[in-house]
Amino acid sequence: MQGKNLLELAGAISSGAVRVVDLTFTLSPDFPVIVLPPEFGQAAPVRIQEISRYDGRGPAWYWNNVTFGEHTGTHFDAPIHWFTGKDLPNNSVDTMPVKDMIAPACVIDCSAGAAKDPDFVLTVPLVEAWEAKHGRIPERHWVLLRTDWSKKGWRDYANLRDDGAHTPGPNPAVMKWLVEERGIIGFGTETIGTDAGQAGHFEPPYPAHHFLHGAGRYGLQCLCNLDQLPATGAVIVASPLKIRNGSGSPLRVIALVSAD
Amino acid sequence: MLQRCEACGAFAYPAREACPACLSAALTFVDAPRRGALLAETTARVPSDVYFRERAPWRIGLVRMDCGPTMVAHLHADCVEGAPVMMSFQLDKSGQAVAFARPERETPNMADDRQWREMTADPKFRRVLVTNGRSLIGKEAVAALKAAGAKTVFVGVSEPWRPFAGEQLLRGQQGIEVVTLDAADEKSAADLAADIGGKVDILVNTTEYVRPGGLLDRRGTSIARDEIDQAYLGFINLAQAFGPTMRMRGADGINSSAAWVNILSVHALANWPAFGAYSASQAACLSLSHCLRAELRPGGVKVMNLFTGPVDTEWFQTVPPPKVAPRAVAQAIVSGLKGGLEEIYVGDVAEEIRQRLAANPKALERELDR
Numbered sequence: 001m002q003g004k005n006l007l008e009l010a011g012a013i014s015s016g017a018v019r020v021v022d023l024t025f026t027l028s029p030d031f032p033v034i035v036l037p038p039e040f041g042q043a044a045p046v047r048i049q050e051i052s053r054y055d056g057r058g059p060a061w062y063w064n065n066v067t068f069g070e071h072t073g074t075h076f077d078a079p080i081h082w083f084t085g086k087d088l089p090n091n092s093v094d095t096m097p098v099k100d101m102i103a104p105a106c107v108i109d110c111s112a113g114a115a116k117d118p119d120f121v122l123t124v125p126l127v128e129a130w131e132a133k134h135g136r137i138p139e140r141h142w143v144l145l146r147t148d149w150s151k152k153g154w155r156d157y158a159n160l161r162d163d164g165a166h167t168p169g170p171n172p173a174v175m176k177w178l179v180e181e182r183g184i185i186g187f188g189t190e191t192i193g194t195d196a197g198q199a200g201h202f203e204p205p206y207p208a209h210h211f212l213h214g215a216g217r218y219g220l221q222c223l224c225n226l227d228q229l230p231a232t233g234a235v236i237v238a239s240p241l242k243i244r245n246g247s248g249s250p251l252r253v254i255a256l257v258s259a260d
Numbered sequence: 261m262l263q264r265c266e267a268c269g270a271f272a273y274p275a276r277e278a279c280p281a282c283l284s285a286a287l288t289f290v291d292a293p294r295r296g297a298l299l300a301e302t303t304a305r306v307p308s309d310v311y312f313r314e315r316a317p318w319r320i321g322l323v324r325m326d327c328g329p330t331m332v333a334h335l336h337a338d339c340v341e342g343a344p345v346m347m348s349f350q351l352d353k354s355g356q357a358v359a360f361a362r363p364e365r366e367t368p369n370m371a372d373d374r375q376w377r378e379m380t381a382d383p384k385f386r387r388v389l390v391t392n393g394r395s396l397i398g399k400e401a402v403a404a405l406k407a408a409g410a411k412t413v414f415v416g417v418s419e420p421w422r423p424f425a426g427e428q429l430l431r432g433q434q435g436i437e438v439v440t441l442d443a444a445d446e447k448s449a450a451d452l453a454a455d456i457g458g459k460v461d462i463l464v465n466t467t468e469y470v471r472p473g474g475l476l477d478r479r480g481t482s483i484a485r486d487e488i489d490q491a492y493l494g495f496i497n498l499a500q501a502f503g504p505t506m507r508m509r510g511a512d513g514i515n516s517s518a519a520w521v522n523i524l525s526v527h528a529l530a531n532w533p534a535f536g537a538y539s540a541s542q543a544a545c546l547s548l549s550h551c552l553r554a555e556l557r558p559g560g561v562k563v564m565n566l567f568t569g570p571v572d573t574e575w576f577q578t579v580p581p582p583k584v585a586p587r588a589v590a591q592a593i594v595s596g597l598k599g600g601l602e603e604i605y606v607g608d609v610a611e612e613i614r615q616r617l618a619a620n621p622k623a624l625e626r627e628l629d630r
Binding site: 029032035038041042044045047048049050153154155157158160161 | 419420421422423442444445446447448482483485486489574
């Protein structure tokens, strides 16, 4: 690729010929976080504490101290997050290849199914049907599961009941297949977690985490604005914070979309 | 409590160096019989003191105690000259203990007396914020305060997206307003104070974060951090958000702000290693409560600390009885406010630790280590 093409890209972004879509929720204490059974350790919630705001604590400047767990807000999962990926090389956010932070995406629209059933699962036949329409999922592409879940109010978004969360996600077979047969670079969702709310009862439990991270692939969750992406052709920029041996991080996820 | 002579048994008031009857120096403070008779009463119409000038006319009287001494006392409006009265020491708005005479027998709406209400923090007619409605104690506190005649009970609920048991008991009830409050979040506390800070007459801090373990049975600091985040920093956020306005409103008519209530583990006083890090977080809150008490005092707002042993809740599942019922804590909150108390101990464990600590702190430390 020649330097000229990069300048063309920059020009296209600047002119609007390439649209930049923000796929990120605002990082705030109000945003739901994953709820584990209380006997397990919990993600620290997002906290924002003012250091000064043009006041006696700092007359000309405003700034905050911010604390949060690695898996809060719109966030990235690295392979080291799961036991299946714990021994892989370069498996944490600080060591993963930076080139993996930019990759194209296939967006599978399951919003109709998810609207009918909060426990909707993505299956191999559903992806095959998508491929019949849009072509085979190329290697090293993100697969993003559009459910329009991000448009819900927070209570329906978390959708917690006595037996846990009820939110859509992939079934074990489709995750294994996407990783092994399609060689995807990662899987992204609008919900809290790449897995379905009830995925703890799947075999294996949490199949998205299990298969993605076991094969050195990545996860993205709590995405929004997936409805603004085409089924194919969008390029995702997802660069997590470079946290030492970090298992993930909140991040700004953007998509580049050709306007034509 | 009055001084009594160990030699001759005579009661002395005011406090003295030697018994006025037999000159013995052995005077100890004991609970004295409360009954007395109102000898004389008067009404101060133009008091020189600025506090009482604002509240004039103000009735005071001389009470001859059945046990001997004669005392000047603030009078309940239903006290009649010559009639028997019941005496108590109450903390006035400045935190000073003063003698107060009430009729011997209950009279209609006795607790509504204007002078009595100055000495107490009765929830009746007042608006109360219960900071955490998710906990059992929080829900019981809401019910008890409502039953005690609170005009409005605001109930804080953190993470409103997260359902919890008993939620329907709070939502849509007359006089109960569910509000979003995560005390550990600076902005959440500040936002709520912006909305209702001027209407909170009593704040009941029902923050509850109990986890077992001391130092060696835990790995790392994340649980300890949560404990401090919830209990200690939550306390600071609430104090900074609501405290200044409450202090300003200490004399705001019948609905004046009146009290701040903390629910503390009695193990704030003496560490219980089985819940050792939790005990430490409670000790931090206890210390902070004394600071808050001093800072709220200029506004006449009381700080009441309620000490309890293990409560009958999920996180004390493994602890054998006796445990305190959440309802007992809630009832103690109300009775403490009605009495205008600064400290209240609920249940056998709390009471025992209070007494053991006074008697022999080192022995108590050894006893808790098992």
